[in-house]
Amino acid sequence: MRRDAESLDISDVTTNWVNAQVLQGQIEARIKALADLSGTPLFFGRLDRLPDPEPARYYIGRRHVHDADGDPMVIDWRAPVSQPFYRASRRDPQGVELRRRFGYTGGELTAYEDEHLTDPVGPAEPERTGELLRREIERPRTGPMRDIVATIQPEQDEIVRTGVEGTVCVQGAPGTGKTAVGLHRVAYLLYAHRERLARTGTLVIGPNRSFLRYIEQVLPALGELAVAQTTVDDLVAAATGIEVRGTDGTAAARIKGDARMAEVLRRAVRSGVTVPTEPCVVVRGSRRWRIPAHELAELVRELLDRGIRYGAAREALPRRVAHAVLVRMERAGEAPDDRVQDAVARNPAVKALVRAVWPEVDPARLVLRLLSDADFLAECSAGILTDEERETIRLPRPPRGVRSAKWSAADAVLVDEAADLVRRTPSLGHVVLDEAQDLSPMQYRAVGRRCSTGSATVLGDLAQGTTPWATAAWAEALSHLGKPDAAVEELTRGFRVPREVIAYASRLLPHIAPGLSEATSVRDAPGSLRVRAVGAAELDGAVVAACREALEREGSVGLIAADARVPALAAALDAAGQAHVSPGAETDDGARLTLVPATLAKGLEYDHVVLDEPAAVVAGEPDERTGLRRLYVALTRAVSGLAVVHAAPLPRPLSR
Numbered sequence: 196m197r198r199d200a201e202s203l204d205i206s207d208v209t210t211n212w213v214n215a216q217v218l219q220g221q222i223e224a225r226i227k228a229l230a231d232l233s234g235t236p237l238f239f240g241r242l243d244r245l246p247d248p249e250p251a252r253y254y255i256g257r258r259h260v261h262d263a264d265g266d267p268m269v270i271d272w273r274a275p276v277s278q279p280f281y282r283a284s285r286r287d288p289q290g291v292e293l294r295r296r297f298g299y300t301g302g303e304l305t306a307y308e309d310e311h312l313t314d315p316v317g318p319a320e321p322e323r324t325g326e327l328l329r330r331e332i333e334r335p336r337t338g339p340m341r342d343i344v345a346t347i348q349p350e351q352d353e354i355v356r357t358g359v360e361g362t363v364c365v366q367g368a369p370g371t372g373k374t375a376v377g378l379h380r381v382a383y384l385l386y387a388h389r390e391r392l393a394r395t396g397t398l399v400i401g402p403n404r405s406f407l408r409y410i411e412q413v414l415p416a417l418g419e420l421a422v423a424q425t426t427v428d429d430l431v432a433a434a435t436g437i438e439v440r441g442t443d444g445t446a447a448a449r450i451k452g453d454a455r456m457a458e459v460l461r462r463a464v465r466s467g468v469t470v471p472t473e474p475c476v477v478v479r480g481s482r483r484w485r486i487p488a489h490e491l492a493e494l495v496r497e498l499l500d501r502g503i504r505y506g507a508a509r510e511a512l513p514r515r516v517a518h519a520v521l522v523r524m525e526r527a528g529e530a531p532d533d534r535v536q537d538a539v540a541r542n543p544a545v546k547a548l549v550r551a552v553w554p555e556v557d558p559a560r561l562v563l564r565l566l567s568d569a570d571f572l573a574e575c576s577a578g579i580l581t582d583e584e585r586e587t588i589r590l591p592r593p594p595r596g597v598r599s600a601k602w603s604a605a606d607a608v609l610v611d612e613a614a615d616l617v618r619r620t621p622s623l624g625h626v627v628l629d630e631a632q633d634l635s636p637m638q639y640r641a642v643g644r645r646c647s648t649g650s651a652t653v654l655g656d657l658a659q660g661t662t663p664w665a666t667a668a669w670a671e672a673l674s675h676l677g678k679p680d681a682a683v684e685e686l687t688r689g690f691r692v693p694r695e696v697i698a699y700a701s702r703l704l705p706h707i708a709p710g711l712s713e714a715t716s717v718r719d720a721p722g723s724l725r726v727r728a729v730g731a732a733e734l735d736g737a738v739v740a741a742c743r744e745a746l747e748r749e750g751s752v753g754l755i756a757a758d759a760r761v762p763a764l765a766a767a768l769d770a771a772g773q774a775h776v777s778p779g780a781e782t783d784d785g786a787r788l789t790l791v792p793a794t795l796a797k798g799l800e801y802d803h804v805v806l807d808e809p810a811a812v813v814a815g816e817p818d819e820r821t822g823l824r825r826l827y828v829a830l831t832r833a834v835s836g837l838a839v840v841h842a843a844p845l846p847r848p849l850s851r
């Protein structure tokens with residue numbers, strides 16, 4: 196395939212220089228896409244199908260490969276033919292006689308695992324099954340997150356291959372593969388609906404930039420380069436042009452993020468509309484056409500009632516007025532055509548009328564006015580917000596203008612909502628929303644607008660919600676998103692965290708999310724959890740020592756600590772001559788240790804985690820439940836080992 200692409204001669208088929216350049220560019224992209232990736236084998240699975248009528252054998256890989264005659268040699272993992280590789284079981288063999296999984300070490304084939312799905316169970320087989328999965332999970336991490344195509348599990352595959360029309364919401368305990376599933380679903384949808392999604396676009400939304408840097412390689416590794424990845428904050432900033440330089444107190448942020456603000460904004464946007472009390476007189480040539488006030492008022496009321504976007508209505512109004520003029524012209528015996536209607540709509544008298552009764556709205560200026568003009572806020576939020584709530588979100592010192600305002604992230608979302616009330620936000624084909632549990636209702640709405648005619652994959656864990664407005668129930672979140680009928684799936688089989696560690700972390704569950712089921716783990720790793728108490732004076736030293744010990748083993752090491760403890764620990768590591776980096780930075784063999792503030796740990800993982808002073812992690816949050824949730828996140832980042840080092844007593848649920 197590579198040779199074919201390289202030997203393509205386009206000199207005969209291109210008529211001009213531009214065509215030649217374009218074609219050459221495409222050929223080069225194809226050659227690049229076909230490049231050999233050392234360490235990434237061409238196939239990872241094989242299916243032998245029962246005779247139907249002929250037996251068939253397929254190799255499954257990350258991409259399609261064909262032979263010199265164009266016959267397939269390796270089938271893309273996303274093709275329908277590949278599906279039984281992920282779904283077939285002894286109970287439901289789906290026509291598969293043998294499923295073989297290949298194991299590789301650095302690109303070299305070193306193992307395989309067979310399952311005879313239609314045979315009576317061989318004695319050794321069930322035990323061996325899953326060994327490759329275990330090896331794959333425990334393979335030491337160096338760079339960013341990697342794909343899981345070779346080992347996607349049946350319950351994950353069902354979500355990955357959900358149709359493009361359907362929005363799925365996945366509630367999943369830590370390490371159950373939510374992020375992996377979301378990314379693979381995008382790859383799958385791009386394969387199954389390439390043209391449609393190329394037109395409409397896809398987007399992955401994550402909680403912060405370091406998380407995005409961690410996941411950014413997964414889709415390109417699967418051959419998908421065109422998927423944008425962003426955070427809600429960046430998405431909204433880019434759409435509104437608002438630069439966020441301020442922050443909100445919790446109380447203000449909570450109100451600004453509340454879904455009730457949508458109605459406040461709707462009223463605010465329409466607040467400038469007035470019902471005309473004067474007639475409109477259009478002069479054309481020697482004639483004057485007069486539309487009486489009551490008829491204009493009727494037109495305005497009708498537009499208000501129709502529920503169309505403010506901007507669209509503003510554009511419709513002059514046409515309506517012109518229509519009323521045309522009706523009069525016809526009655527007077529004239530025969531005006533469309534051009535006359537256009538001209539009347541652009542008549543100065545009509546324009547003046549529109550300016551007066553349906554003023555242009557600048558979303559940012561409107562939100563600024565709402566937040567700084569107490570009377571205006573009171574008018575728009577009557578019966579919606581309380582006096583106290585209004586006082587909480589009102590800016591104490593009104594800024595001079597949109598540019599000098601210290602916008603907060605929540606303000607930017609309000610501006611985005613207002614902008615959508617004026618002009619519809621274009622919808623993408625598919626949006627993946629990861630760590631969704633932390634979004635406010637207004638943020639859900641902002642994401643929902645971006646997939647209003649498309650679908651979404653919503654991924655999250657209610658137990659890991661750490662914002663004051665964290666999602667309490669998925670049904671509510673999905674209705675804010677505009678997808679109330681989406682199916683909610685639960686994943687409870689944990690891949691990342693070993694059994695001992697997840698059991699330890701799960702002691703927190705009754706205190707942070709009593710309704711949720713405990714995660715199980717596919718891996719037992721005796722000795723993976725160590726808890727060490729030390730004196731206060733020895734804490735930093737003991738933490739550095741624990742990091743050193745972890746670094747003696749292969750793979751990545753994360754030192755997670757309360758944000759307030761990070762400077763002291765950085766100093767202790769520096770003093771000990773121990774190199775370390777921040778989350779999102781490239782790690783390499785020289786710097787395998789990442790010092791992770793607890794507030795950035797969400798979604799990340801390390802082969803070995805050292806957790807500093809759990810009590811400080813809890814104390815870093817405004818209330819105990821949020822603190823314990825933050826701790827739950829920190830406790831569930833480890834793949835192979837977790838060392839907890841503490842001087843203060845452990846939080847109660849852990850010390851049980």
Ligand SMILES: Nc1ncnc2c1ncn2[C@@H]1O[C@H](COP(=O)(O)OP(=O)(O)OP(=O)(O)O)[C@@H](O)[C@H]1O
Binds near residue numbers: 341367369372690
């Ligand atoms: N089927 C699988 N095969 C191999 N590895 C897997 C599989 N499923 C998940 N993993 C691995 O388990 C780890 C956790 O997955 P992921 O980060 O997607 O979980 P998550 O549910 O998003 O976790 P969190 O709630 O902590 O964000 C990753 O290293 C991922 O590659």
